[in-house]
Structure formats: C-alpha cells, structure tokens
Amino acid sequence: xxxxxxxxxxxxxxxxxxxxxxxxxxxxxxxxxxxxxxxxxxxxxxxxxxxxxxxxxxxxxxxxxxxxxxxxxxxxxxxxxxxxxxxxxxxxxxxxxxxxxxxxxxxxxxxxxxxxxxxxxxxxxxxxxxxxxxxxxxxxxx
Numbered sequence: 357x358x359x360x361x362x363x364x365x366x367x368x369x370x371x372x373x374x375x376x377x378x379x380x381x382x383x384x385x386x387x388x389x390x391x392x393x394x395x396x397x398x399x400x401x402x403x404x405x406x407x408x409x410x411x412x413x414x415x416x417x418x419x420x421x422x423x424x425x426x427x428x429x430x431x432x433x434x435x436x437x438x439x440x441x442x443x444x445x446x447x448x449x450x451x452x453x454x455x456x457x458x459x460x461x462x463x464x465x466x467x468x469x470x471x472x473x474x475x476x477x478x479x480x481x482x483x484x485x486x487x488x489x490x491x492x493x494x495x496x497x498x
Contacts, residue, residue: 379420383474383493385459386413392492394421394476402494407468411459417492422453428480434462434495437471466497 380391383403390401405415417432419425432455435442443465449455466472472495479487 381420381476381492382418383415384418385415386411390493392474394490400491400493402496403474404496404498405459405462406498407463407466409460409463411463413459414456415459415462417447417455419453419455425478427482428478431477431479432492433475433477434472435475437473437494443472463497468497471496 380393383390383392385403386405388403388405390403392401419430422430432447433442434445443462445457445461445465447455447457474492474495475489476492477487477489
C-alpha cells in the first residue's frame with residue numbers, strides 16, 4: 357500500500373511540476389552545435405564559423421517544436437550586428453522542423469572578423485501584422 361501511495365504522490369508531483377516549455381532550437385554548422393531558447397533573453401550563445409568560401413556544408417536549424425506550431429509561420433534572418441542590416445539569404449525548409457542554408461552562400465555575404473545575429477521571426481496566421489523577432493544566437497566569422 358505504501359508503494360502505491362508513493363507512486364501516486366510521485367505521479368501527481370510530476371504533473372504539477374511539469375511545464376509546457378518549448379524545446380530549444382539546435383543550431384549546427386562545421387561540427388559546432390549550440391542551443392537557442394525561443395524566449396527573449398539577454399544572454400545568447402555564440403556560434404563560431406571558420407570562413408571558407410568553398411565550404412560545401414550547411415548551417416542547420418532544428419526546431420523540435422515545429423509540429424506544434426500550427427498557428428504561425430517561422431522565418432529566420434541573419435543581420436550584421438553593427439548596422440542591423442539583414443543579409444539576403446535563402447533558408448530552405450524541406451523537412452518540417454529542419455531549416456538549412458548553404459555555408460557557401462553565407463560566406464559570400466559575410467566578412468571575416470565580423471559578428472552577425474541570427475533571428476527568428478514569427479507571424480501569426482490570423483494576424484500577419486503582429487510579428488515577434490527573437491535573437492537566437494550570435495555568429496562570429498573567423
């Protein structure tokens with residue numbers, strides 16, 4: 357009887373403590389992976405990339421929450437940290453929750469030694485005027 361009571365208390369405690377937190381995004385390139393949380397925070401991680409204009413790899417953004425994001429559209433953009441001007445990059449999403457960009461394309465528009473910001477922009481399907489821009493990480497090109 358004690359074990360049944362203990363299991364019941366543990367189950368109730370887990371359901372009360374459990375939160376519907378968003379899973380972090382995984383951002384990977386050149387063998388480096390960082391996690392970005394989808395809430396606006398002041399502290400973000402930095403992804404370091406080595407400049408190689410002949411690079412055949414990709415920058416991959418994996419969103420584990422994509423299947424539950426039915427009510428809005430998520431886009432990504434990269435801008436230079438100093439002047440906030442967005443780069444003209446094409447992000448591809450062939451699989452739900454996985455977005456990629458060719459590093460060759462990224463490196464042709466970036467400069468070695470500069471810092472860039474990776475943002476996600478979400479727009480609601482009901483009200484396309486409300487857009488939320490969240491800084492995911494910083495990208496340093498070495």
